[in-house]
Every structure is written in C-alpha cells, then in structure tokens.
Amino acid sequence: MLENNGGILLNIEDLKVVYKTDLETVEAVNGISLTVMKGRTLGLVGETGAGKTTTALSILRLLPSTTGRIERGKIEFNGQDLLKLDENMMRVIRGNQIAMVFQDPMTSLNPVMTVGDQIAEAIELHNGKMPHEEVNRRVENILQMVGIMPQRRFEYPHQFSGGMKQRVVIAIALSCEPELLIADEPTTALDVTIQAQVLNMIKDLRDRLGTAMLLITHDLGIVAQICDDVAVMYAGEIIETGTVEDIFIGDWRHPYTAGLFNSLPDLRSQATRLKPIPGLMPDPSNLPNGCVFAPRCGNRMDICEKEHPKTVQKAQHRLSCHLYATGENPRRRDVT
Amino acid sequence: MGREETSLRMEKTTGIEKITFKRQSQAKEIWRRFKKSKGAVFGLGMLTIILAVILLADVIAPYSLATRQNMSLKLAPPSWGHIFGCDGYGRDIFARVLHGGRTSLSIAVIATMTSCLLGSILGAVAGYFGKVIDSVICRALDIFMSVPDILFTMAVVVALGANFINLLVALTLAYFTNYVRLVRSQVLNLSELEYVEAARAGGASSARIIATHIIPNAMGVIIVNTTLNVAKIILYESTLSFLGLGMPPPAPEWGLMLAEARAFLRTSPHLLLFPAAAIVMSACSVNLIGDGLRDALDPHLKS
Ligand SMILES: Nc1ncnc2c1ncn2[C@@H]1O[C@H](COP(=O)(O)OP(=O)(O)O)[C@@H](O)[C@H]1O
Ligand code: SF4
Ligand SMILES: [Mg+2]
Numbered sequence: 001m002l003e004n005n006g007g008i009l010l011n012i013e014d015l016k017v018v019y020k021t022d023l024e025t026v027e028a029v030n031g032i033s034l035t036v037m038k039g040r041t042l043g044l045v046g047e048t049g050a051g052k053t054t055t056a057l058s059i060l061r062l063l064p065s066t067t068g069r070i071e072r073g074k075i076e077f078n079g080q081d082l083l084k085l086d087e088n089m090m091r092v093i094r095g096n097q098i099a100m101v102f103q104d105p106m107t108s109l110n111p112v113m114t115v116g117d118q119i120a121e122a123i124e125l126h127n128g129k130m131p132h133e134e135v136n137r138r139v140e141n142i143l144q145m146v147g148i149m150p151q152r153r154f155e156y157p158h159q160f161s162g163g164m165k166q167r168v169v170i171a172i173a174l175s176c177e178p179e180l181l182i183a184d185e186p187t188t189a190l191d192v193t194i195q196a197q198v199l200n201m202i203k204d205l206r207d208r209l210g211t212a213m214l215l216i217t218h219d220l221g222i223v224a225q226i227c228d229d230v231a232v233m234y235a236g237e238i239i240e241t242g243t244v245e246d247i248f249i250g251d252w253r254h255p256y257t258a259g260l261f262n263s264l265p266d267l268r269s270q271a272t273r274l275k276p277i278p279g280l281m282p283d284p285s286n287l288p289n290g291c292v293f294a295p296r297c298g299n300r301m302d303i304c305e306k307e308h309p310k311t312v313q314k315a316q317h318r319l320s321c322h323l324y325a326t327g328e329n330p331r332r333r334d335v336t
Numbered sequence: 337m338g339r340e341e342t343s344l345r346m347e348k349t350t351g352i353e354k355i356t357f358k359r360q361s362q363a364k365e366i367w368r369r370f371k372k373s374k375g376a377v378f379g380l381g382m383l384t385i386i387l388a389v390i391l392l393a394d395v396i397a398p399y400s401l402a403t404r405q406n407m408s409l410k411l412a413p414p415s416w417g418h419i420f421g422c423d424g425y426g427r428d429i430f431a432r433v434l435h436g437g438r439t440s441l442s443i444a445v446i447a448t449m450t451s452c453l454l455g456s457i458l459g460a461v462a463g464y465f466g467k468v469i470d471s472v473i474c475r476a477l478d479i480f481m482s483v484p485d486i487l488f489t490m491a492v493v494v495a496l497g498a499n500f501i502n503l504l505v506a507l508t509l510a511y512f513t514n515y516v517r518l519v520r521s522q523v524l525n526l527s528e529l530e531y532v533e534a535a536r537a538g539g540a541s542s543a544r545i546i547a548t549h550i551i552p553n554a555m556g557v558i559i560v561n562t563t564l565n566v567a568k569i570i571l572y573e574s575t576l577s578f579l580g581l582g583m584p585p586p587a588p589e590w591g592l593m594l595a596e597a598r599a600f601l602r603t604s605p606h607l608l609l610f611p612a613a614a615i616v617m618s619a620c621s622v623n624l625i626g627d628g629l630r631d632a633l634d635p636h637l638k639s
Contacts, residue, residue: 110535112634
C-alpha cells in the first residue's frame with residue numbers, strides 16, 4: 001500500500017450505547033468520540049468493563065440484538081455513517097473492509113473445519129468469483145505471512161497451540177486485506193512469551209499491509225510497543241486521548257491514566273512499588289453525577305462530585321478533568 | 337515465533353502426527369475415521385446385508401409366498417421347505433419377513449428423515465433468530481407436545497386412513513418435535529460461541545453461519561438421535577399395527593407379524609422370533625453406524 005497517512009478512516013462522534021435488560025439499563029458507552037487515521041494504530045486502553053468491547057462491536061454493528069442498543073452518535077467509516085447502513089451493506093463491510101480479532105483464540109475457530117478451509121471460507125465470502133487455485137494460493141500465502149507452515153492448513157484447530165490459533169485467527173482477519181483491523185485484547189489469553197511473538201507479528205503485518213488498527217488492551221506496555229495514538233477509556237467515557245508521546249511523556253496527565261501507570265511494574269526503577277488504583281469502577285447502571293472517576297481519585301475536589309468535567313485540549317492531547325479546567329494547569333508530577 | 341516453530345518441527349520428526357500433504361476432501365476424511373471403528377463397520381456390514389436381502393426379496397422369495405395361505409401348514413415349525421416356518425394362516429414367515437422389511441424399514445427411514453429435516457430446520461430457525469420467531473415456534477410446539485405421541489399418531493391415522501403415506505405423515509408429526517427441541521438447544525449453545533461471532537464479524541450471513549458453522553457442529557448429536565429414532569420408529573410402527581392402525585393386512589409388516597404372533601406365543605414362539613430378530617438387528621446396525629459416524633465427525637477423536 002502506498003502513502004496512507006493523513007486521512008481519517010474511522011470517526012466516532014458522541015456514541016452512546018446501552019444494554020437494556022429486564023432489571024436495569026447498563027450505560028456501557030457514554031458519548032465517546034475517537035478517530036482512527038488511515039495507516040495508524042489507535043490503542044483503546046482501560047480496565048475490564050470500561051466499554052471497550054462494546055465500542056468495537058458497535059463499529060461492526062454486532063451488539064447483541066436483544067439487549068444492546070446504540071442510543072445516539074455517529075460512526076463514520078471512510079466518510080460513510082455505518083449506523084445508517086442496512087444489514088446487507090454492513091455484511092459487505094465486515095471482514096472485507098473492517099475485520100475483527102477476538103480475545104480468545106481457543107474458541108474463535110470452528111472445531112470441525114480445517115484451518116485452511118476456514119481461511120478459504122473468509123476469502124470466498126468476499127471474492128465470490130475467485131478461482132479455486134487462486135484461493136488456495138492466497139490461503140498458503142497468508143499462512144506463511146503469519147508464520148505457519150502452509151501444509152498445516154489441512155489440520156484442525158485443536159492440533160494448534162494457543163499462539164498458533166491466534167495466528168490463524170489473524171490470518172483469517174487479514175485474508176481480505178481490510179483497511180481497519182479491530183483487535184480486541186488479541187494477546188490477553190496467551191502465555192507471556194507467546195504474547196510478545198504474536199504482538200510482533202501483528203506489528204509486522206500491519207506495517208507490511210498498511211492496515212489501520214484499533215487495538216483494544218488493558219496493557220500500557222503493549223500500547224507503548226505498537227500504537228501511534230491512545231484513547232484511555234473509563235466507565236464508558238474516553239477520559240484522555242492523544243498521541244503515544246502525549247500520553248506517556250506529555251505535560252498533562254489525567255489522574256486515572258496516572259493510576260494506570262502507577263500500577264505498572266517499572267523495571268528501571270525498582271524503588272517504585274506497585275500502586276494499584278484503590279476501589280472499583282462504578283456500576284455502569286448507576287453512574288456518579290460528576291466526574292466518573294471521582295470516587296477513586298486522589299486529586300478529587302468539591303466540584304468533581306457535582307459537575308461533569310469539560311474536555312480541554314492542547315494540540316492533539318485532550319482530557320477531561322477539573323484539575324486542568326481551572327486555567328492554572330498542574331504539572332504532571334503533581335498528579336497522583 | 338521461533339519457539340513454536342521448533343516445537344512444531346519436533347512434533348513432526350517424532351512422528352506423533354503424520355501430516356498429510358495432499359488435500360483430502362471432508363467426506364474422505366470422515367470415511368477414513370469411520371473405518372477405524374470396528375462396531376461401526378460391523379453395523380454397516382449388517383445393514384448392507386439386511387438391505388440387500390430386502391431389496392432382492394422378489395428374487396429370493398416371491399411376494400405371493402408371503403400372502404398365500406395354506407391351512408395345512410398352519411404354525412409349521414422351521415423346516416427345509418420353510419426355513420422360518422409358517423404363521424397362523426400357513427404363510428411362509430421367511431417371505432413375510434423379507435417383504436415386511438421393505439415396508440417397515442422404508443417407513444422407519446423415511447419418517448425419521450422427514451421428521452429430522454422438518455424438526456432441525458424449525459429448531460435451527462427458532463434457536464438462531466430467537467425473539468418472536470422462537471416464541472411462535474415454541475408455543476406451537478407446546479401444543480403438539482401436549483398430546484401424547486401415540487394418541488396423536490392414532491388420531492392422524494384414524495382421520496386420514498391407514499396407508500403408507502398417512503403413516504409417514506403421522507410418524508413425522510409425532511417425532512419432529514424432538515428434533516426441534518434438540519436442535520434449538522444445540523443452536524442456542526453454539527451461537528454463543530466466539531467462532532460464530534467471529535464469522536458474523538467476517539461478514540457471513542445468517543444462512544451461511546447456520547449451514548457452515550452451526551449445523552456441522554450439531555451434527556454429532558443429531559445423527560446419534562436420528563439413528564436411535566430409526567429403531568424407535570420401527571417399534572412404534574409395530575405398536576400401531578398391533579392396534580390395527582398400521583399397514584392394512586394381509587400386507588406383510590414386522591409390527592403386524594409381532595401382533596399376530598402374540599396369540600401363539602406359548603405354542604409357536606418362532607412366529608415372534610424371526611420378525612423380532614429382524615427388528616433388533618436393523619435397529620442395532622443403525623445404532624452402531626450412528627455411533628461410528630458421531631465419532632468420525634468429531635475431529636478431536638482423530639488419532
Ligand atoms: N450483553 C450485555 N448485556 C448487558 N450488559 C453488558 C453486556 N455486555 C457487556 N455489558 C456490560 O457493559 C459494560 C461494558 O462491557 P465491555 O464493553 O465488555 O467492557 P470491556 O470490553 O472494556 O471489558 C460492562 O459493565 C458489562 O457488564
Ligand atoms: S475531575 Fe476531579 S475527580 Fe475527576 S479525575 Fe479530575 S480531579 Fe479526579
Ligand atoms: Mg472486553
């Protein structure tokens with residue numbers, strides 16, 4: 001792929017998603033906005049339950065039909081609002097232009113189909129008229145690209161290890177050369193050593209194919225390794241977003257992001273001890289009025305519990321916190 | 337990737353896993369695994385013999401022999417002339433078992449297939465689409481199931497008259513409900529799995545997902561149930577014949593033969609023995625094949 005940087009590929013604006021069950025309404029995503037640029041990788045970071053998977057499923061319009069509902073917002077892909085498309089048009093986009101890799105490779109493959117057939121199936125789905133030999137050639141190609149010997153395509157998923165399975169899943173996702181790859185915690189279910197291998201492979205392939213990526217993770221280490229931009233999500237909101245530099249070494253830092261960094265083991269300074277964020281994320285069916293992070297925040301002020309913080313922006317770096325709204329910006333060192 | 341590739345290479349050199357480099361079709365692969373099970377091969381052999389004998393019934397013993405009455409041979413025990421003996425009307429039991437097999441087995445097999453097809457489609461639709469469609473199908477099912485099977489079948493046969501087609505209709509209507517419930521629950525379980533979600537994320541349509549991901553995975557359970565049902569339906573037919581609601585006499589039919597044998601059970605048990613043996617053998621062979629198929633369809637058991 002040629003020069004791909006610059007244009008906006010995916011633009012989400014003010015997206016709100018709820019799950020309605022008989023008992024309660026879960027506000028899983030609350031008016032988030034984010035942008036994935038062509039050829040760039042956006043890391044979506046946050047604790048379990050922050051609404052990351054819900055965001056991903058909304059993009060593909062795959063929310064559980066009985067409970068999930070997109071209440072408002074816009075999801076533009078190449079300038080086209082996906083929320084206005086019908087199911088048939090969405091099917092053409094799924095897999096072909098936007099592909100998704102799920103968290104658990106153990107259950108992401110059909111146990112009664114050979115892995116080769118599963119990749120071929122994905123290719124044929126979007127290339128109906130492709131001759132058989134061409135499909136086979138592409139299956140072998142893509143397997144080679146993800147580091148699996150092509151002759152293993154006659155094997156069944158259970159004959160592969162976890163890491164190998166995830167490679168197959170990624171091969172399926174990339175088989176139609178999508179413009180956007182959504183990877184939902186693609187390495188969380190793998191062993192640590194395998195994690196690094198799979199991550200490097202994703203990175204290589206992304207660079208080779210020029211694919212833009214929305215990488216969902218709860219691991220800031222992974223973000224540092226392969227992301228260009230970062231969005232930090234908490235209780236259904238994006239509380240801070242910017243380039244990797246903004247988030248890791250910028251002047252501003254949201255107290256929640258600071259907490260995430262503090263709970264990271266730092267190999268360089270053994271002196272720093274692990275400091276996990278105290279408390280739990282608020283119940284998404286009963287969110288606090290003011291700042292959603294207030295109940296756990298060490299920098300909490302009176303206003304935090306009353307008023308929802310506005311978003312402040314410096315270049316691409318944006319965050320929502322009252323600390324930065326007072327005009328007198330604290331240095332990031334002061335934020336705990 | 338280094339580590340995994342190394343372990344992969346080891347796995348090959350130690351020969352734990354022989355990797356076939358030639359593409360094998362799915363059917364060939366299943367057949368290869370099926371052959372490994374002795375029971376299944378035995379069942380297949382037995383069923384083949386049964387079917388061959390039944391298909392060649394006209395050559396082996398003409399149909400007239402099965403219906404011709406000869407009172408001098410009434411209840412004759414097995415002999416060289418009549419190897420299975422004769423029944424209460426002096427008819428040759430061997431000929432009746434052969435020709436009866438045609439009716440009994442074709443009713444059993446066809447009724448099983450139609451009920452399986454009807455039930456599986458309804459069950460898959462109900463389980464996959466859920467919501468209103470599911471509710472409608474399930475409520476309709478409740479109505480069907482609130483009437484006991486045997487009563488239901490009897491009502492249908494009495495209303496429509498006893499003949500081959502009506503028996504099929506009655507048995508299908510009595511049995512398809514099992515498949516609806518079975519397939520619906522399978523589909524509900526399987527649709528939760530991530531590979532179905534993944535297929536949807538890849539742009540596959542509902543019909544395609546049901547056909548390529550859900551049905552093949554539910555196949556094992558469906559096949560075992562189907563083979564069990566063949567046996568059940570053979571017995572069910574017997575019950576109907578016994579009650580005088582099966583194929584009308586003098587047409588030979590295994591269930592009818594059992595019913596007629598009842599009167600002579602103490603004095604001439606051979607009247608019961610041969611049709612009963614035919615039923616048991618057919619049912620067993622079908623079950624053995626079913627077990628073998630289930631294992632052959634499950635790639636985990638591939639050794
Ligand atoms: N199908 C569902 N029905 C009801 N609530 C759900 C459903 N899926 C997710 N949720 C809730 O929505 C919130 C966000 O979940 P999710 O998007 O999975 O978060 P993440 O991927 O960041 O861990 C959680 O509180 C979760 O309990
Ligand atoms: S707005 Fe207040 S409570 Fe929320 S993160 Fe900022 S300082 Fe903490
Ligand atoms: Mg998740």
